[in-house]
Amino acid sequence: MELTRLRVVVLILLALSATSFLLHYHTRPVIAVIRVEGSIEDFYAYPDLAKQAMRDDKIKAVVLVVDSYGGTVDACFQAEQSFRELNARKPVVVSMGQYATSGAYLISSASSYIYAYEYTTTGGLGVIAVWVSYENYLAKEGIKYYVWKSGEMKDIGAPWRGPTEEENRKLQELVDDYMEKLLRIKTTTEDATIVPSSKIWTS
Structure with a gap:
């Protein structure tokens, strides 16, 4: 009987010890790693990851591993804003890989620290906005097209024609407006600024 009781006590102690270890293991501070790689086009992907990191109390800091040429304007702006909000609550550190240009460079500016390789x-x-027109090719091949639209600019960017003077003006205004937004963004460190240049450098 005493031997049985001893075994029960030992098993209970082992169970309590295992439970204590698991609780301790699952409550240890965590550093999350988010990879910003390839073309940045998904409007929601990185903001969703930033929100998850913000809500998870176990995550105490975030490392962004950046290896990207950039991406669409809207997706890059959205990601930059989301990581900036995250950085206001938890430290965000960027580790640049082979490339961190254009929108990826912008996203990197939302961190507290940036580390990069020499090259x-x-x-x-x-x-940049690009409009490819096959208007001359279609005319040469005798291909006709017909368009019904609710407004003059409804088919803006269509490959079957080039831009009108008004569309040229509107698109340039849009590009300039996005560039002005870039220039208004403040970095997270006082001694750093975002360089508004299309030139690229090695770090």
Whole structure:
């Protein structure tokens, strides 16, 4: 009987010890790693990850591993804003890989610290819009097209024609507006500024 009781006590102690270890293990501080790689085009992906890191109390800091040429204007702006909000609550550190240019360079500016390799290519901040027209090719091949639209600019960017003077003006205004937004962004450190140049550098 005494031997049985001893075994029960030992098993209970082992169970309590295991539970204590698991609780301790799961409550240890965590540093999250978020990879910003390839073309940045998903409007929601990085903001969602930033929100998850913000809500998780176990996560005490975040490392952004950045290796990207950039991406679409809207997606990069959204990611930059989300990581900046995260950095206001938890330290965000950037580790640049081979490339961190354009929108990826912008996103990196939302951190408290940036680390890069000697030959990391970075910079290249700017805005570009491209319109490819097959108008002459279609005419040469005798291909006709018909368009019904509710407004003059409803088919803006369409490959079957080039831009009108008004569309040229509007698109340039849009590019300039995005660039002005870039210039208004403040870095998270007082001794750093975002360089508004399309030039690229090694770090």
